[in-house]
Amino acid sequence: MASAPHIGTLVPDFTLPGGVLTGDRFERRDYALSLQRGRPLVLAFYPGDDTSVCTKQLCSYSSGLEQFQDQDAEVWGISPQDVDSHERFARKYDLRMPLLADTDRRVARAFGVAAPGIGLRRAVFLIGSDGTLRWKHVALLGATFQSLDTLARQLADTATA
Template structure:
């Protein structure tokens, strides 16, 4: 079942790029979130998207929001990707695709690729914006605009 605007995000746990346990319950209720699902580390579109979030990360932080990237890559892959491109935000390994399924992220490219979807939630974990597009660079301005609306 696909999550919709107005739904509360499900609780989820995963390992971050450092192998540390991440629990969404520790952050929901604290700040707005930008949670973006992407197909794969070190691919052209995903690298563009991650680097764009990196370049705008301070803008999100200044607005009190946290950015979380999620793909089914391993912790080791995330660590390498994160170090190579100096990514300052959280990357989570959804190796068993449980988080992707819990959000109902659709597949892209006729079911060949894991989908690229960005969710923006308020600090209580209620979804305020969903952007589903394989156009990687389009996600960052959409997410930033949604966060600005939330905090104004």
């Protein structure tokens, strides 16, 4: 498993295909980390679309998007499924955040969360507006996830640090 970025270091750039549900449309495009500079970003790596814990996690983040937006932050969900799978998942649960397709797990490897057998570990990375890693949590077992309140608190703490 590759080494994940360390707190305080610049996060390596990447571009992934993805989409976001806006109204009735699922808008597909490429998402580049470098184009997100200037505002904080939450990267939520999750093992799979439409699975029990992943659904709870992404529904929680999507329903609480205003807490992230209040801090001028965006949330991107990243998993190994393709964009078609992400569209079905977003439509089924009305998920309103971009879902990115890391089908070859290249980005998961760069962040140190690729795992043999399970695909990837559930993990969250908070990236500051300057592109540096401010906080992270990588789960050993993916049965739980970091709560919306925890992420909002960490975002607030890193904004004042």
